Amino acid sequence: xxxxxxxxxxLSARIAADIREAIVSGRLPVDERLPSEAELAExxxxxxxxxxEALKRLAAQSLIRTERGAxxxxxxxxxxxxEAYQQQVTQSALLLGMNDVAFATACEAxxxxxxxxxxxxxxxxxxDHLATMRAEVHRQAQPGLTDQTFCASDVAFHRALVDAxxxxxxxxxxxxxxxxxxxxxxxxxxxxxxxxxxxxxxAELADRIEARDxxxxxxxxxxxxxxTQDLAQTVIAERRARHAxx
Amino acid sequence: xxxxxxxxxxLSARIAADIREAIVSGRLPVDERLPSEAELAExxxxxxxxxxEALKRLAAQSLIRTERGAxxxxxxxxxxxxEAYQQQVTQSALLLGMNDVAFATACEAxxxxxxxxxxxxxxxxxxDHLATMRAEVHRQAQPGLTDQTFCASDVAFHRALVDAxxxxxxxxxxxxxxxxxxxxxxxxxxxxxxxxxxxxxxAELADRIEARDxxxxxxxxxxxxxxTQDLAQTVIAERRARHAxx
DNA sequence: GCCAGCCAAACTGTCTGACAGTTAAATGTC
DNA sequence: GACATTTAACTGTCAGACAGTTTGGCTGGC
Numbered sequence: 001x002x003x004x005x006x007x008x009x010x011l012s013a014r015i016a017a018d019i020r021e022a023i024v025s026g027r028l029p030v031d032e033r034l035p036s037e038a039e040l041a042e043x044x045x046x047x048x049x050x051x052x053e054a055l056k057r058l059a060a061q062s063l064i065r066t067e068r069g070a071x072x073x074x075x076x077x078x079x080x081x082x083e084a085y086q087q088q089v090t091q092s093a094l095l096l097g098m099n100d101v102a103f104a105t106a107c108e109a110x111x112x113x114x115x116x117x118x119x120x121x122x123x124x125x126x127x128d129h130l131a132t133m134r135a136e137v138h139r140q141a142q143p144g145l146t147d148q149t150f151c152a153s154d155v156a157f158h159r160a161l162v163d164a165x166x167x168x169x170x171x172x173x174x175x176x177x178x179x180x181x182x183x184x185x186x187x188x189x190x191x192x193x194x195x196x197x198x199x200x201x202x203a204e205l206a207d208r209i210e211a212r213d214x215x216x217x218x219x220x221x222x223x224x225x226x227x228t229q230d231l232a233q234t235v236i237a238e239r240r241a242r243h244a245x246x
Numbered sequence: 247x248x249x250x251x252x253x254x255x256x257l258s259a260r261i262a263a264d265i266r267e268a269i270v271s272g273r274l275p276v277d278e279r280l281p282s283e284a285e286l287a288e289x290x291x292x293x294x295x296x297x298x299e300a301l302k303r304l305a306a307q308s309l310i311r312t313e314r315g316a317x318x319x320x321x322x323x324x325x326x327x328x329e330a331y332q333q334q335v336t337q338s339a340l341l342l343g344m345n346d347v348a349f350a351t352a353c354e355a356x357x358x359x360x361x362x363x364x365x366x367x368x369x370x371x372x373x374d375h376l377a378t379m380r381a382e383v384h385r386q387a388q389p390g391l392t393d394q395t396f397c398a399s400d401v402a403f404h405r406a407l408v409d410a411x412x413x414x415x416x417x418x419x420x421x422x423x424x425x426x427x428x429x430x431x432x433x434x435x436x437x438x439x440x441x442x443x444x445x446x447x448x449a450e451l452a453d454r455i456e457a458r459d460x461x462x463x464x465x466x467x468x469x470x471x472x473x474t475q476d477l478a479q480t481v482i483a484e485r486r487a488r489h490a491x492x
Numbered sequence: 493g494c495c496a497g498c499c500a501a502a503c504t505g506t507c508t509g510a511c512a513g514t515t516a517a518a519t520g521t522c
Numbered sequence: 523g524a525c526a527t528t529t530a531a532c533t534g535t536c537a538g539a540c541a542g543t544t545t546g547g548c549t550g551g552c
Contacts, residue, residue, distance in 0.1 A: 060302070072503050073504075088334075
């Protein structure tokens with residue numbers, strides 16, 4: 001472990017890269033305990049603070065966890081779906097938010113991916129998935145919802161659809177597409193009329209999933225995509241008009 | 247910025263969470279310079295080393311970059327597609343590798359997502375996408391390729407397909423599904439016969455993309471999925487037999 | 493023999509103070 | 523005015539210290 005590989009200029013980055021490589025390659029198995037900070041400092045011939053910075057980098061990526069006390073230290077961490085899911089959502093949201101990705105592009109990607117779930121969801125949906133979808137549709141029909149709450153319920157509805165596909169890997173991949181897009185979706189203002197339309201489409205989607213009609217569900221998703229795109233265009237046009245005027 | 251929020255026990259984690267929140271919420275815009283480490287240490291009333299650990303955590307997530315020298319410091323980093331893409335790949339590979347996800351599950355997710363690209367790719371493919379696909383098919387037919395090289399070419403082929411869809415968000419989301427699965431795919435041994443079969447399917451896929459036949463391409467992908475699943479099952483069965491015997 | 497309570501050891505987390513290296517801008521020099 | 527030089531504001535690294543936490547072994551009483 002004494003070799004300090006090539007590229008990065010900073011020692012702490014190099015050391016982090018070294019250990020990361022050992023973990024990713026499987027040379028350090030899950031739950032393996034790394035040497036103590038003092039030992040690592042000696043092995044890499046650096047100060048303990050430098051080792052600590054390296055370990056914090058790895059901790060930030062959930063590659064290791066640290067425990068205090070005797071026989072504590074840094075352990076290779078099993079990346080759980082829950083952690084990966086959360087990181088996926090925030091990273092996607094950040095990517096979309098910081099690069100001002102066109103709404104159309106993000107929307108197209110999101111629905112393309114969601115359509116990929118439709119056949120599996122129709123085939124495997126369980127009663128509780130349907131129940132969640134119905135409940136969220138019902139919630140969306142409540143008067144007095146803020147746009148944000150409406151969007152949150154929208155996400156929960158689609159999340160149930162994805163879950164219904166019964167494939168955790170798919171669920172993880174879609175986290176970014178569905179939940180990571182929420183900040184973008186939040187920028188849309190939903191009139192009563194547009195809410196009604198969306199709710200109708202959601203209800204139809206639930207029906208088709210219940211009827212195990214995968215391709216029908218995919219078609220419904222396509223309609224929802226077009227409608228969402230239209231809505232967004234209207235909002236953007238209005239905003240532009242206001243800007244030009246005010 | 248003096249408030250240290252709630253949950254995590256460690257100061258450096260708390261401070262990192264504080265700053266992260268400020269970035270994600272947009273309160274700190276892209277390319278904004280954070281206060282110097284000494285100033286942050288004063289504001290949070292901790293030592294500089296603690297601040298440094300917090301900053302390293304953020305750097306590991308590409309939320310900030312640091313520059314040395316006068317007027318250097320930590321700057322809010324724009325998360326580029328390339329960075330996000332890379333993180334996506336390693337995180338997916340890690341998730342799959344550490345949770346010994348069933349090959350069938352990962353494979354199903356991967357092809358479901360890839361089929362989602364087919365219609366868009368067929369519609370928008372440019373000459374260079376087709377050229378890349380053809381070139382990789384050709385490379386795959388070379389004799390003497392190791393399984394790893396064959397897999398790498400396979401990934402490049404599918405990557406071209408995804409790129410052809412012309413949607414960077416989709417491309418980013420699929421990075422995990424396609425490239426992140428490579429370690430799992432590498433576990434399959436490809437006989438000459440199975441390579442020939444895969445190459446034939448790839449060629450057909452390229453044909454259909456060229457012919458702008460999206461649904462045909464999706465069907466071909468389904469065939470490739472079945473064949474890959476069969477191959478994997480055979481490999482797993484053989485491996486089991488060898489284990490039982492030896 | 494057994495249990496409670498205590499203590500030492502092995503860790504991580506944090507602090508202090510120092511110095512080296514790097515870079516942009518201010519300053520001086522011709 | 524162009525060019526070399528200093529200076530100041532940073533980050534990166536180091537060394538040594540101490541506090542807090544947890545485990546395991548030890549000790550003494552019963």
